[in-house]
Structure formats: C-alpha cells, structure tokens
Amino acid sequence: MARASRRGGKAATAEDVARLARVSPMTVSRVVNGEKNVSASTREAVLAAVRELAYAPNLAAKSLASAEQPRVGLPFANPSAAYLSETLVGVLDQLGRTGAQLVLVRCEAGVANSERQAMRQLLQGQVSGVLLTAPLGDSDSIRHEIEEAQVPAVVLGAGRFHGGLSHVRIDDQQAAYDMTRKILDLGHRRIGFITGHPNQTASPARAAGFEAALHDLAPDAKTWVEQGYFTYQSGLVAAERLLSGRDRPSAIFASNDDMAAAVVSVAHRRGLDVPRDLTVVGFDDTSIATTLWPELTTVRQPIGEMAVEAVNLLLQQIRARRDGVVSRPTDLVIPHTLVERQSSAIFRDIKR
Amino acid sequence: MARASRRGGKAATAEDVARLARVSPMTVSRVVNGEKNVSASTREAVLAAVRELAYAPNLAAKSLASAEQPRVGLPFANPSAAYLSETLVGVLDQLGRTGAQLVLVRCEAGVANSERQAMRQLLQGQVSGVLLTAPLGDSDSIRHEIEEAQVPAVVLGAGRFHGGLSHVRIDDQQAAYDMTRKILDLGHRRIGFITGHPNQTASPARAAGFEAALHDLAPDAKTWVEQGYFTYQSGLVAAERLLSGRDRPSAIFASNDDMAAAVVSVAHRRGLDVPRDLTVVGFDDTSIATTLWPELTTVRQPIGEMAVEAVNLLLQQIRARRDGVVSRPTDLVIPHTLVERQSSAIFRDIKR
DNA sequence: TGGGCGACTGATAACGCTATCATAGAGACG
DNA sequence: CGTCTCTATGATAGCGTTATCAGTCGCCCA
Numbered sequence: 001m002a003r004a005s006r007r008g009g010k011a012a013t014a015e016d017v018a019r020l021a022r023v024s025p026m027t028v029s030r031v032v033n034g035e036k037n038v039s040a041s042t043r044e045a046v047l048a049a050v051r052e053l054a055y056a057p058n059l060a061a062k063s064l065a066s067a068e069q070p071r072v073g074l075p076f077a078n079p080s081a082a083y084l085s086e087t088l089v090g091v092l093d094q095l096g097r098t099g100a101q102l103v104l105v106r107c108e109a110g111v112a113n114s115e116r117q118a119m120r121q122l123l124q125g126q127v128s129g130v131l132l133t134a135p136l137g138d139s140d141s142i143r144h145e146i147e148e149a150q151v152p153a154v155v156l157g158a159g160r161f162h163g164g165l166s167h168v169r170i171d172d173q174q175a176a177y178d179m180t181r182k183i184l185d186l187g188h189r190r191i192g193f194i195t196g197h198p199n200q201t202a203s204p205a206r207a208a209g210f211e212a213a214l215h216d217l218a219p220d221a222k223t224w225v226e227q228g229y230f231t232y233q234s235g236l237v238a239a240e241r242l243l244s245g246r247d248r249p250s251a252i253f254a255s256n257d258d259m260a261a262a263v264v265s266v267a268h269r270r271g272l273d274v275p276r277d278l279t280v281v282g283f284d285d286t287s288i289a290t291t292l293w294p295e296l297t298t299v300r301q302p303i304g305e306m307a308v309e310a311v312n313l314l315l316q317q318i319r320a321r322r323d324g325v326v327s328r329p330t331d332l333v334i335p336h337t338l339v340e341r342q343s344s345a346i347f348r349d350i351k352r
Numbered sequence: 353m354a355r356a357s358r359r360g361g362k363a364a365t366a367e368d369v370a371r372l373a374r375v376s377p378m379t380v381s382r383v384v385n386g387e388k389n390v391s392a393s394t395r396e397a398v399l400a401a402v403r404e405l406a407y408a409p410n411l412a413a414k415s416l417a418s419a420e421q422p423r424v425g426l427p428f429a430n431p432s433a434a435y436l437s438e439t440l441v442g443v444l445d446q447l448g449r450t451g452a453q454l455v456l457v458r459c460e461a462g463v464a465n466s467e468r469q470a471m472r473q474l475l476q477g478q479v480s481g482v483l484l485t486a487p488l489g490d491s492d493s494i495r496h497e498i499e500e501a502q503v504p505a506v507v508l509g510a511g512r513f514h515g516g517l518s519h520v521r522i523d524d525q526q527a528a529y530d531m532t533r534k535i536l537d538l539g540h541r542r543i544g545f546i547t548g549h550p551n552q553t554a555s556p557a558r559a560a561g562f563e564a565a566l567h568d569l570a571p572d573a574k575t576w577v578e579q580g581y582f583t584y585q586s587g588l589v590a591a592e593r594l595l596s597g598r599d600r601p602s603a604i605f606a607s608n609d610d611m612a613a614a615v616v617s618v619a620h621r622r623g624l625d626v627p628r629d630l631t632v633v634g635f636d637d638t639s640i641a642t643t644l645w646p647e648l649t650t651v652r653q654p655i656g657e658m659a660v661e662a663v664n665l666l667l668q669q670i671r672a673r674r675d676g677v678v679s680r681p682t683d684l685v686i687p688h689t690l691v692e693r694q695s696s697a698i699f700r701d702i703k704r
Numbered sequence: 705t706g707g708g709c710g711a712c713t714g715a716t717a718a719c720g721c722t723a724t725c726a727t728a729g730a731g732a733c734g
Numbered sequence: 735c736g737t738c739t740c741t742a743t744g745a746t747a748g749c750g751t752t753a754t755c756a757g758t759c760g761c762c763c764a
Contacts, residue, residue: 013750024714029752037712059423059453061750063412064719071411081639085437092440092456101411101453104444232643258643265645268621287433291584291610293617365720376744381722389742413720416749 012053021049032057063100070100070318072311073127075107075119077135080230080258082286083303087133087156090307100315103127107136119145128321129314131156132165138201152317154310157301159201161331166317168310168332172202175299175336176209176253179281181217182297182338183251187347188279189221192242192249194228194235194259203230206255206283224249228259235262243270243278250278250347257282257289260296264343275345285339294342306334364405373401384409415452422452422670424663425479427459427471429487432582432610434638435655439485439508442659452667455479459488471497480673481666483508484517490553504669506662509653511553513683518669520662520684524554527651527688528561528605531633533569534649534690535603539699540631541573544594544601546580546587546611555582558607558635576601580611587614595622595630602699603631609641610634612648616695627697637691646694658686 014025014032021028023042030038031046032055038046049055063070072095076084095102119142130153136142137155146153147164155167183191193210196203207225214221226238235254239262242249254260260282264274272278274294282289285300309332320327366384370377375394382390383398384407390398401407415422424447428436447454471494482505488494489507498505499516507519535543545562548555559577566573578590587606591614594601606612612634616626624630626646634641637652661684672679 014752015750025750026714026752027712030713033752037710039712042712058416058750060412060416061719062752064410064416064721064749065751065753066719080643081434081437085433085440088437088440088444089456089458092454096453096455101448102444103448104441106441233645236645262645265617265620268617269623271623291432293585293588293614366722367720377720378722378744379742382743385722391742394742410720413749414722416719416751417721417723418749 011058012055014055014057016053017046017049017055020052021045070095070129070315071103071127072100072314073103073105073130074133075105075130075136076133077107080256080286080288082257082288083134083284086286086303087307090304091131091311093304094308094311100311127151129153129318131310131314133157134202135197135200137162137165137167138199152314152321154314154317156306156310157202157303159203159205162201164329166313166330166332168306168313168334170301170306170334170336172205173209173212175301176206176255176283177213178209178336178338179253179283179299180210180213182340183253183279183281183344184213184218184221186251186279186344188249188251189218189347190223190247190249190251191221192224192226192252194226194238194242194252194254194263196255196259197229198227200230203255210253222247222249228255230256230258232258232262235259236266239263239266243267243272250349251281251344252278253281253283255283257284257286257296257298260298260343261288261292264292264294264296275343276348279344279347281344289339289341292343297341297344298339300337300339302334302336309334363410364407366407366409368405369398369401369407372404373397422481422667423455423479424452424666425455425457425482426485427457427482427488428485429459432608432638432640434609434640435486435636438638438655439659442656443483443663445656446660446663452663479503481505481670483662483666485509486554487549487552489514489517489519490551504666504673506666506669508658508662509554509655511555511557514553516681518665518682518684520658520665520686522653522658522686522688524557525561525564527653528558528607528635529565530561530688530690531605531635531651532562532565534692535605535631535633535696536565536570536573538603538631538696540601540603541570541699542575542599542601542603543573544576544578544604546578546590546594546604546606546615548607548611549581550579552582555607562605574599574601580607582608582610584610584614587611588618591615591618595619595624601630602701603633603696605633606635608635609638609648609650612650612695613640613644616644616646616648627695628700631696631699633696641691641693644695649693649696650691652689652691654686654688661686 014028017028018025023046027038027042028046031043092102130146130151132153132155134157137158143162143165153165155165158167158169159172161167195207214223224242226241228234228238235258242252243266252263254263260280263280267274267278274280282296282298285298289296289298313330317327366377366380369380375398379390379394380398383395444454482498482503484505484507486509489510495514495517505517507517510519510521511524513519547559566575576594578593580586580590587610594604595618604615606615612632615632619626619630626632634648634650637650641648641650665682669679
C-alpha cells in the first residue's frame, strides 16, 4: 500500500510529496537536503510523506538546477586490481550520494603520450574535478598540468604532501616505523626490506620509516634492503636475493602486500615455513593479504575510507571553485592500523 | 583559441553552439544526436561550431528532458577483487558514454537478509535497471524478486541461461572442454579437477565440460575431482588433497584462477616445480593469472567486454520498457579463448 | 504598543536539454 | 497552377529540482 503510487507509473516527485504533506515543493527540498530553517512539525510531515511515497529526488534535475554537474575524472594506470576496486567502490559510494558522475580514463603507466592524452581527454571532457590515484599523483608533470588547467583535484595515497593540490593519505613513514617496531618486538634482529617502485613517493617514505625505526630501536640489527616495484614479479626477484645467501633474514618486510605474497611463495619453494622459519609482513591490507595462506600481517591502509574522504574534499573544492572561492589545499592524513595475522611470529632460532 | 569561450566560465551550451552556427538549439540537438532530418550543410555548420566551442551536452539536462533517468543498480557480493574491478571498469566506461548513473549496493554473500535489504534498496531506490553479477545472478530468489518487481535486469556471467532475464556469459562448458582438450593434447593422462562454488551455475558447467572432454577424448585417463569454492583458501585444501596421495595427477585444472594460484603455492611448498612436475591451469584470466609466477595458462573470459555488452543490453531494455514494449530476454554468449602461458607443459614422466 | 528582527514558508524563475507541434518551402501531380 | 505531401527547421513547453527573493508570522525591546 505504501508504494501504491508508483507501480509502472512515474516515480514520485517533490511535488507529489508536497501535495501530500500540504506544503510547497520548496519546503520538501529543504527537508530532504537537511537545511535548518524548517520547523519540526513541518519536517515530520514531509518526512512521513517521503516515506509514504518512497520518494527519492531525481538526481538529474538536482544537478541541473544546482548548476552542479560534478563529473569527477579518475584516470587510472594499472595499480593492483584490489587497490583499484576498493577505490572505485569507495568513490562510487560517495559520489552516488551526491548524484555526481564518474568518468574513468585508462592511462597506460609510464607511457608519457598516453598520460597526455588521458589528461587532455579529462580536462576537455568537461570534468569538474580529478582524483589522482597512486602512481599518477606522484607525477610532477601530471600535477603540473592539472594545476595549470585550474581544475580542482585531490591526490590519493601519495607518500608525502606535494603542495598545490589537496591530498588524502596515510603517514607512510610512521606506518612503516610502527610495523618495524612490531617486528623488532617479536625479537627479530635480521630483517629484510623490499622497497616499492621509485616513481611513487610512498616508497621512500616507507623505507625511511623502516630505517628510522631500526636506527632508533635496534641500531645493532642486521638489515638487507632490496629494490622492488610493488609487483608480485619484483617481489619474487627480491625475495630470491634475500633468501639465497648463506646468512638470511628471519623476517622480511615488503612495501606492499603483492610483494609480501611473492616472498611467501619463494619461502615455500625453498622449504621455509611461514611464519615458523620466516616472518613476512606486508603493507596496505588489500584483499590479497587475506587471500593468501598464511594470511598476512600487514599495515592497514583504509583505502575505501580514504576514497570517500577524497571525494568529499573534491566536491567541496568544486563547489568552492564554482562560487569563486579559492580554497587552500588540504593535507588529510588518515590513521593507519597494524593488522596482525598468521604470517608473523616470535623469532625462534631453529634453522641454523 | 578553440577553447577560448570557456576559461573559468561556464561550459558551452547548445544555445551557444546554435548562435554560432546560426541555427536553433533544436537543430543542434538533432545534429548532436545524429537524427536524420538535417541537411548536410546545416549539419556541417553545427559540427564546426561544436568543435569550435568544444561543446559537450549536459548529461543532467539531457536525461531530465528525455525523462530517461537511467540509474543502473549493481549489487555486489564479494567476488574476487580482480573480477569486480574489471566489471566496474567495463560498466562505467559504457555507462559514461550514455550519461547513466551507477548505484553500487554491497550485498553480504549468503546472508539472506542482506540480500533482501540490498534488493529492496535497489528496487525502491529508483533504479531503472539492475545488473546481476556472478553469485547473485544464480540465486533463484533474487532473480525472482527482480522479475516480480518488473525491473529490467541482465545477468552477467552465469553458467547457463536461466530464462526470464537476459544473460551475458561465455559458454563455460565448452570453455572447460577446450581447456581439458588442451591438457590432454599436452600428453597428460592423470588429471585433477577442482570445482567451483556449488551456488554458482558456472561451477557445474565447467565440471561438465571437463567430464565431457575426458569422456570423448580420453576415457582411459585417471581423474581426481575435488570440491572447491572459488577461493584461494578452498584451492589450498583441494590441492593438498590432490597432491598428498601416493599417486598424484600430473596436471590440475582449477575452476578459477584464484584456486589455480593456490595449487601453484601448494606445489611449490611440496617441492614440485610448475610446470615441470605439475601442469596447472586456471579459468577466467583475471589479473592474478599474470601476477603469479609462473603465469597461468587459463581460459580467458573477457569480463570487461561482457560488462559492456551487459550494459548495452540493459539500457536497451530500459528504453523498451519506457516505451511500453515488452522485450524478450536475450542470451548473449561471448566467445572465450585459451591463453597459454608458463604454467602448463608437455607431460614428462620424471618423478616416479 | 509599534517597529524591527528572526524564523519559517512560498512564488517564481531558471538550469540545458528534448518532445511536440507548427511552419515554411520545395517538389509532385492532376 | 492550385493543392497535397514531404522535408528541414523553428517556437514553445516542459522535465524535477534549487536559488532567490518576497512575504507572513510571532516575539522582543524600547
């Protein structure tokens, strides 16, 4: 009965609600958008009518009327699928609430030409704001181009604040520091570290956190540092190097989960049990961390939450821009957490 | 110079174009939408103006005016991240072209209540169509609910045509048949198979393909069939069983890539080299297939392409519905391909 | 007690597009 | 040569929302 008014017909409009609640459509709009100058009784009546008719605002009309046509551009290179899908889900969730549109642009990594093209497409393509994810936000040329085009943008997941544009990120260095402390607390004193791709500022930040923790907490520990590139393949190579020497680490800290997974794989191939013979920890807590066995101890970077915040920030900036206000870039640092799973354990000197 | 008319101001509208081309906005609309009753000369003039002003139609206004408010609902359970992101990218790409909106709804797997809620949210939430992905499209209750609500919907990636709703899928059985033939062609005669989650029709279809190929091509071959659930974890368990017996398969066909990855992992832990000692093949060709080492030989299911087709089909149905036409459900079967990578090799009876 | 000030509500006019119908020519045909 | 048909184009009227401004109260303070 409640939804009787539809059934094959058109959806309920603000006017229908208004009629039912005996107010004007304008008041309905106010209630629905949570504006304050509405008396409690009116609000109640409207809300009741809204429920009665299962009213939901027409987003097209909404964005048309408010002259907001917030189309958000999201160029993406080829990050791990896990990262991308978590980001997309977060972004879409938040955009959906606002009635904004998402424009995806594929962007071959590294190929300068492709980046150019993607950017051109974005900036000419009527997007009102851009979300820059992992490797893209660290590219000076891309950030430059965007600043020049005067398009609001938010950088997601960079290793440090670049200035100019707003950022949403975690404190990579502190997170790596914390994780390193955790490893030391477990008693490990021979520790391997696999760095991330040098084209992303998160990589040096994480490495710096690792170094800093060792320097502060266990200057006598022995360390091995291998270059990685955030890919599984590169993790394999690095792990092979770390585990092939006579003297090998008892714990390996990889700069992301994909590489940590590779370490686990190499360890297994070499007959090492994780975590009994080798502690392996990752970074990011993407889905691969729990897909693996043993599940990875890792740093949780709340990607979805960060995406949501980034969208909010971006929309806010788009609105500000529209009103001619110049907004100063924000640097939003989201808290990280350590997630302890089965891939780490207290050091036991068994294999000698 | 071409884009001079913007620069901080508003985007060009159809009216601007009309003025420049000395026609009416209506004619601009016609040209832009490729209607036919427009003289060649007029069309030329308009197109020139469009280029000059870098005009792009305002999608909000467009959908408002044409009373199309195509919001597409996409409930998602927890498929692998790779699958989800590929689907999302395909869907968004295609929807973006049309100015439709995507509404994501999280939907805890299995929990009936959550499904209910998600569906209610979708159907009350003004979506004009629904895209059902992997496990959801196989749920009779969900499909039923949707048919009852008379909302256009397309089922993506089911193992067979359920009738009632339109489907976009590959021929899972034939694909598994083809892959099995490939394994046999490599000389293997002791073959393990890991099934998928029984709640998805793709699982029995793939198993059937495997059985059929063996029956047709090598009735004397020895086979082992283990139950899996499409997850890495379940792959581990199944692989452990397959590889722990005295007599073990020389090739294992997993019903998806995640489980194949698990097989590789177990093999390595047991000191088996892939592919020298064991051939491992997967299904789907999601990103994990190339993330692994060795890269997986697998069946390529063109997820992105399928998503695009599903969206097209859905929009078409939404339009038909709007015009009161009853469209008959389509069963679109997309061709699959076999991708041969490094995880499969000719059978060599070394370890005896 | 009257002027003024808030708090609340409503009327009106966009927003940028397309559906629809009207109109103006250009041929076609008897 | 008048009417009839058909094509190309334009005028008009919304689509469902929100911005803006104009009230209408009730209440406070002088």
